[in-house]
Amino acid sequence: MKKYKIASLFSGCGGLDLGFRGGFEFLKKNYPENNFELIWANDIDKNACLTYENYFKHPIACGDIRDILIKTDFISNLSNIDIVLGGFPCQDFSHAGKRKGFDSERGTLYQAMSNVIMKLKPALFLAENVKGLLTLNNGEAMQQILEDFEKLGYHVAYKLLLTSNFGVPQKRERVVIIGTRKDTLPKFKFSQLLHETNRNLNLEMAIGDLENIKEGETNNHFWSKAKKNKGQGNTAVLRERLGPTMRAEHHGNIEFHWNNTRRLSAREAARIQSFPDDFIFYPSTSSAYRQIGNAVPPVFAWHLAHTIENFMNMHLNSQPIAKTNSHKVEIVA
Numbered sequence: 001m002k003k004y005k006i007a008s009l010f011s012g013c014g015g016l017d018l019g020f021r022g023g024f025e026f027l028k029k030n031y032p033e034n035n036f037e038l039i040w041a042n043d044i045d046k047n048a049c050l051t052y053e054n055y056f057k058h059p060i061a062c063g064d065i066r067d068i069l070i071k072t073d074f075i076s077n078l079s080n081i082d083i084v085l086g087g088f089p090c091q092d093f094s095h096a097g098k099r100k101g102f103d104s105e106r107g108t109l110y111q112a113m114s115n116v117i118m119k120l121k122p123a124l125f126l127a128e129n130v131k132g133l134l135t136l137n138n139g140e141a142m143q144q145i146l147e148d149f150e151k152l153g154y155h156v157a158y159k160l161l162l163t164s165n166f167g168v169p170q171k172r173e174r175v176v177i178i179g180t181r182k183d184t185l186p187k188f189k190f191s192q193l194l195h196e197t198n199r200n201l202n203l204e205m206a207i208g209d210l211e212n213i214k215e216g217e218t219n220n221h222f223w224s225k226a227k228k229n230k231g232q233g234n235t236a237v238l239r240e241r242l243g244p245t246m247r248a249e250h251h252g253n254i255e256f257h258w259n260n261t262r263r264l265s266a267r268e269a270a271r272i273q274s275f276p277d278d279f280i281f282y283p284s285t286s287s288a289y290r291q292i293g294n295a296v297p298p299v300f301a302w303h304l305a306h307t308i309e310n311f312m313n314m315h316l317n318s319q320p321i322a323k324t325n326s327h328k329v330e331i332v333a
Contacts, residue, residue, distance in 0.1 A: 003035050003037040004036050004037070004082040004083055004312060005081050005082050006020060006036050006037065006081070006082070006083045006085060007078060007081045007116065008038060008040065008084075008086070009041075009084065009085065009112070009116060010042070010043060010087050010109070010113075011041040011042060011043045011048075012043055012045065012052075012295050012296075013048045013051040013052055013279075013281060013291040013292075013295055014051070015273065015275065015296040016296040017052075017085065018056075018279070018302075019031075019297075019298045019299065019301020019303075020036045020038070020301060020305040022036075022305065024276045024278075024298065025276055026274050027201075027206065029167070036083070036305060036309070038056065040061065040074070040078055041058065042062075044065070045291070046062055047284075047290075049062040051280070051282045051291055055280065065116070069112060069115055069116070078120060082124070083124050083308075084117050084120060085126050086125070086127050086128075087129070087296050088112075088129065110145055113125075114149060117154075118152050121153075123180070123181050123184045123312065123316065124178065124179065124308065124312065125149075126178050127176075127179075128176055129175045130174065131160060133145075146158065149177070152179075153181060153182050154179035154182060155182055155188070156177065156178075156179050157190065158175055159176055159190040160174070161174055161193075163274075163297050165196070166193075166195060166297075166300045167201070167274070167300075168274045169201040169203060169243055170243040170244070170246065171243070171244060172245045172246070172297065185316070188308075192307050192310075192311060193304070193307050194306075194307065196299075201242065203239050203240075204240060206271050206272060207268045207271045207272065208239065210265065210267060211257065219277065219278075220265070220267040220270060220281050220285070221265045221266070221268075222267075223254075223262050223265040224254055225263075226253055231253050232253060233255050236255065236256040236258050236260050237256070237264065246292055246293045248289075248291075248292075248293030254269060254289060269288075269292045269293070273298075274297040275295075276298070279298075
């Protein structure tokens, strides 16, 4: 069976891409390769691009996707793309941020993703964002995004998902939007997603072995020296609980280890995000924290990818779906 071809936008260091590719180990569990091939990837963060290229051994177009769309004809070099992925920048939609949303320059980057989808016409696209997107402008922002995607000719479904239900040791909620081309696929049903219920993870299981390893003795095991203050991230994590959401914009105020002698290291943050230990972040600890916080947890992404692969295998070999002129947004909540 041919591999489904992926174009990845806002790729960051590659958490979502790793989940779709598969072929990695996390906490002694193997996540096999999926039937996807990464053809093209893009991110604006030079450090994230450096990490991406070093891990995937695959080039990434580093720059603003809006400039790339204007200045280059990269679309003509991409043929038969099956899936477009895009965790479009989410800080401006976050409850923890200033919630500028559509009033910010970054807040409209989903429109660049829409542009790519319109040009490439993939069978399926997946977009990921923060929980705060659902309530911005009393839900009007989300409805606008869904309608814009739907007008491109896609059934659109979304759901708020908790990553700890999928084998990630973290209380991280994310909105996942999946669009399926109306003339090719039926709408995606999130009820198809299988939870990973065989492991009741906590932080002791996830990072306990790193507690007494000296700083620098394993990859990215360095931590912020920021002193405790009254800001966010100045509490200690609890070993018997799941980890808190790993944030990109914490300015060194990442949570303290349960031993209260230091803050969590970048490697511990990566574990909490379900990155395998051979995934190395460049070039600094502060940049590593940012890349990790911006990423989609690979184990969570693997479960999404595995379900999507089965969905595409089932339906792309059947009769094409009749085209429709309906512009009603189909929402799976």
